[in-house]
Each structure stands twice: as structure tokens, then as C-alpha cells.
Amino acid sequence: MALSQLLSSSSRSGNRLKSLSSAISLRHPISTDTTPITVETSVPFTSHQCEVPSRTVQTNAKELLTFFRDMALMRRMEIAADSLYKAKLIRGFCHLYDGQEAVAVGMEAAITKKDSIITAYRDHCTFIARGGTLLEVFAELMGRQAGCSRGKGGSMHFYKKDSNFYGGHGIVGAQVPLGCGLAFAQKYCKDEAVTFALYGDGAANQGQLFEALNISALWDLPAILVCENNHYGMGTAEWRAAKSPAYYKRGDYVPGLKVDGMDVLAVKQACTFAKEHALKNGPIILEMDTYRYHGHSMSDPGSTYRTRDEITGVRQERDPVERIRKLILSHDLATEKELKDTEKEVRKEVDDAIAQAKENPVPDSSELFTNVYAKGLGVESFGADRKEVRATLP
């Protein structure tokens, strides 16, 4: 009995210990602690024709942990998309955003859903940041009905109208005039909101960009042009494509700001500053100095025009997720284990979404003719043999 008492006492104490540790781990992973923490950005901002925002950023534990979770989610989603592509469940073009998550997350933290975002084809993570679900992402990538564009758009055409995410565009640079148009509509309707038009360093050499910028500056539109400079336009390095790779200065008469795009807090600070500026003074250019680990798309290995050492170097020194992890650990906002648990949770979420998306049916053949025109046109469409009316375009 003494033995059993001993055993039970030890087991009880063991239980108590276990329950204590489990209590700690069960403390919900996103702390609701909002006491402000002051952090300095990695590098100071450089500006062109405007004042420099402060290098010290106010944040809190809740925000940092949210950042970590969101970026880990995006990272996991992109890597899962990589394996799905190799398993031929995703086909065509697939442009992955891993390495650049800080831009999407930081921008979102600085703005509201009333502000608009428009980007190019590297849009999976921006869509998530704007409130899209993982199921919509994976279903669209696999061409299923539950996708955000009903399976008809694909990787390069993600949109979310209710949260003012305007896509998702395949042709390089074409989204920038669209973005300035969105800003025009915002000014026209007196929305007090801004538009972030994202483009890459490859698109920075498109003429239509400068045309749109000129008009935006003339009309004082609340347009913020964000150059996500990952230093490579597919296979061409930025110094081989642009005479002046200082993209934030290319606006000339339009002020610009250069930001470390791998530091989510710097991105948030810059976007807050830019929003204020744009609402008062018109367009501004933000250059996010970022990096993509994958190649341009899944058909590009990414190693023919840059060395593996460069990629691993950036991954070790500037990785956005790692930076936040270190920040959290150094400020004792969560333990190593908790962060690992968050990552496991995120991984499970992604896997569940993929499983759900795989179950989803492909669009019906009649979907081919829907959404060509808005309702009411009644145009008839014939089948291939022109003998029978296949569908009436609704």
C-alpha cells in the first residue's frame, strides 16, 4: 500500500507536472498581451523627396505572434503548393511567394479592408492576407469549384471583391494602371482609402507604369506603388534590366521610400507612413527589398542565374519568419515549443485544406460559358459543330 501510495503520489506529482506543462502549452498560442513593445527596424529607411519615417516601431506581443502565425501559414502553403505542383495536381504556371511573406503581412497590418490591393501573378499569399481561406487557394490551384474564381482563373487570377483584393494579373505591369484606376475611384467617391499597386522589379521597366504614375501625380490620386524588388525578373538580374535599379527613385517627381522587405515591422511602418502621405499628397513609391527562394515559377529552377550560396545566405540572414521568431524569443513572448506548436498547427491546417480541396469536384462543363458576359446579354454559343445551341451566354 505504501508502494502504491508512493506510486500514486509520484504519479500524482507527475500528473501535476504534466498538467502544469500542459497548462502552459494550452495557454492559447496567440497571446492577447497588448503592452507596447518598441523594436527597431533592421535598417533605416532611405527616402527620395520625402521625410524618412522613424526607425523605431511600436508593436505588441499579440501582433508579433499573429505575424509569426500568418507568415508561417503562408510559408507552409507555398511549400505545399510546390509539392502539389510536382505531383501534377497543380498545372500550368505557379509562382511562389516564399521569402516575400513579410511584404504581404506587414502591408495588411498597416491598412484596413477598405483600402485596395492589386498585385501581379505572385498572389497566393496576398490573397490569404486579405482574408482568403486556404481551401479557396488550394481549390483554385487545383481547378476545382470551391476556388476563389470557381476554378476558371488559376494561380494567376485570385480575386476577393469583398475585401478589396483586385487580383491576380498575368501580364507583367498591366495591373499598375488598373491600380491607379482604383485610386481614382477612391478619390472620386471620397472613400478616404488608398490603393496599393504591387509590381516587381521586372515590371518596373514597363512604360505603362510611368504613364499611370504621371497621371496619378497630376490628379493627386491616393495611389501607392509598391515595387517588390526580389532582384530578379525571371532570369534577368535587376542590374541587367534596369539602368537605375533604385526603383524608389524612378518616380522622379513622385516621392519614394526604400524599405527592407524582409522585416515585417519595417514594412508595416512604411505602409502606415505611405497611407498617410498618399491621402494628403498623392502618389508615393515604396520599394520593398525582398527575395524569393523559389525560382520565378515552378518551371524555373531558380539556380541558373543565381548561386545556391546566395539563396542560402539570404535564408540564414534575412528570413522574415526567422526574424520574428528571434524577436519573439528574445522578448520572451512565447517559448520555442509554443512556436513549434504553432507551426505544427499551421501545417495541419494546410494539410486539411488540401485534403478538402482534393475532394472538391471540378467545375461542370456548363461553367465554360458562364461569366463571359454579365447577365442579360443572351448571346448564344454553339458547340464545335455549329449545329446545336450548346449554351446561351447568360
Added chain:
Amino acid sequence: MSLKFFAHFLFIFQVYISVFLLIIHLQFHFFEIAFLFYFFAGAKPMAAIFQGVGAAATLSSSPSNSFDSNNSVFSPLTSFSVRRGASFAVVRSDGILNLNPKGRRAQQLISNAVATKADSAASSSSSKPGHELLLFEALQEGLEEEMDRDPRVCVMGEDVGHYGGSYKVTKGLAEKFGDLRVLDTPIAENSFTGMGIGAAMTGLRPVVEGMNMGFLLLAFNQISNNCGMLHYTSGGQFTIPIVIRGPGGVGRQLGAEHSQRLESYFQSIPGIQMVACSTPYNAKGLMKAAIRSENPVILFEHVLLYNLKERIPDEDYICNLEEAEMVRPGEHVTILTYSRMRYHVMQAAKTLVNKGYDPEVIDIRSLKPFDLYTIGNSVKKTHRVLIVEECMRTGGIGASLTAAITENFNDYLDAPIMCLSSQDVPTPYAGTLEEVTVVQPAQIVTAVEQLCQ
């Protein structure tokens, strides 16, 4: 008399005849190899095709090129070369098929087809002349040979230089010719197409690559107003010997913006020529002809055809830019097609032959201007036309072709022209929907059956 004529002929065209023969000899193998390796791998070459090829196979089995076997081939071919006055070996693509209208002689050759087919298939590939390569390699070879031949030829496009080209068509060229002849441009299609046209006005011969044909929409103004019209508006002072090329067409789930068929948008521009390649043989031939042409030429390639394998001749050859290619002679119906649809048509033809139809398949190759000579002859023979294309129904190449045939050959038609095209919708991403957008072989079979009733 024939010997004397032959000796006389040989004296004048001695070098060209031997090359010419070699090319005909080789061309007979192309369909075998092409159908063994073409896009729908695993499809067995149909017996009907071999009726045409078998005729040649008899010749191929005697590589010594004895005069006896060649005499039978000679008359139609010599008449062709005399008529054309070719100064070098331009292979007329229907040169082989001149055999068929020769009736009895063709029958004689076909009866040997089955026996000799085994022989030619058994012979090892190393003994066959020519070399085997993929379509993008054929394009690269053509480009490289032209760049070697003429120092004014340069290539400009996105990622064509150091990266080697997004479809590897310009692979290795930058190392060989340097940065000034193989130019990596920034992503600015409107500007660099315009710059290419400007350079062409002075006499350079640029080859502008659009990474995807859809991107050239940004350069539409330059292509339409400057490229097409400058020769006219300057009263003939400037020629624009530019080649604009790139892959287009519906690929494998590339999305709406990257699956465009621009041939329908460009076809109205006066002053340009448009050609579409479909096999490694005509890809290289058309590339070289386009570069040598004084007119602006738009060469349409297809994203899904880049890995087609074929055996092509070692020696220099070009394909006529304004000429259509007779893929399969027949009697019942003329099927006009180009680019990737050629392979869908050939697959459908397999089924049709089994059902007892004899379709004549012509790859029109030249999209602007149409080769109404070949097409007209075919219409006069079969009296029924089916057009199979990847363009949209509205305003596509098929629509123009229908109009052209109706205007010129209406009396020869027994039935209205049928045109199978892609649906008038943006190409969806979902695989099943994308398949329905494009014409499939089953639809072609149904259409021929309807047409031949």
C-alpha cells in the same frame, strides 16, 4: 530519250538534284517518325498514311539511288522544278504526293508498301541520313544557321540570352554570338518590338521573341502601324525584314491570359506575313525562310509542340513561306488545319480511316496569305471542306478561310464549309473546361461524318 533528257537535266542541276533526291528520300521517313513520336504518343501510324509513305518506302529501301527506281519519281518532280525554276533545293511539300495522281504507277508502288515497310522500320536510325531533334532544337538550329550566314541577324527578347530562352529556342546563342547579337531586353514589349522595327528599317534583321504571344498585345501598335505599314507609307523606301516569333496557343492549364491565339488579331494587318509551324521540319524551314524574307513575318509556334521529335535533313533547306503542306492525301473531304490542331486532325483521321473515310489533310502553314492554290486544288478534288483550328470562332483564321474559299471555289463545293474552332470564351484554368474549349478529335470525326452524308 528519257536518258538523254535525264543527262541534260543532270548536267544543269547536278548538285541540286542529288540534294533534292536526298531530301525527298528523307521526307518519306518523316511521316513515319513524326507519327511515331508526335504529341499523342503511342498512336500507331495508320495504314492509310503508309499508303502514301509506302510509295516512298520502296525508294528508300534502295539507298543507292538507282536510276530505275528514280525514273518513276522523276517526271512529276522535274516538271515541278522546271515550273518553279528553283535555284536551290526548295522542297515543295507536296512533291511526294504528286505520285498519287499518277494513278497506275502509284498503285504499283503502294502494292509493295507492306513488304518494304518492315524493311525500312527495321533499318537502324544511324543508317538513315539527317539527324533527329526536337522542335525547339530545330528552331534553334535554323536561327543559328541564319545568324552564322548573315551578320545582320540579331535576336531580341526577354531572357533569350543568358537564360537561354524560356523555351530553350535561343539556348547557347548568347555564348556564341555575344551580347550585342543576342539581346536580353527588360520587360517592355512595346518598346523593344518598336526598337526591332526601327533597326529593321535600316537594314538589320532582328528576330523579336515574345515570351508568349499574348505579351505581344502590348506591342500591337508597333506591329500594326509600323511593322505592317511602313513599307507602304514610305512608298517602298523602307523594308522591314523583321521576324516576330513566339509560342502561343492553348497549353496545359496556363490560364486565360497565357493561352491566346493572336493569329486572329493580327490577320487583318496589311503588310505582314503570318506562318505557323507544326513539325520540326517546317519549323526550321519556316524560321530560315522568315529570316531571309524581306517582308515582316510573324512566326507562330505552339507551347505544346516544342518537344516533338523528328528526323530532319542535315543540309540547308527552307520551306516556302506562302505554301501549304499536304499532310495526307485523300478523296472524300479536305481538312484544313494548322499548328497543334494538325495532330488532333491526324488522330481523328486514324478513326475516320477505320470508318472508311478518306480525308485529305492539309496543314495550311501560311496564315497570311492563304495558299489558295493548294487549297483550291484540294477543294476541286474532294468538294467538301472542314476547317479545324484553335482560334476563336469569331473573327478567326477559319472565318477568313471560309470566306476566301466560298468566294473563289463556291462552284466546287458540294456542302457548306464546316469550321471547327475554339469556343468564344477566355480559356479557363480547370483542365476539364480547357479541354472542352479546344476542338477534340472526337468532334472532328463527328463533323466529317456529318459533312460526308
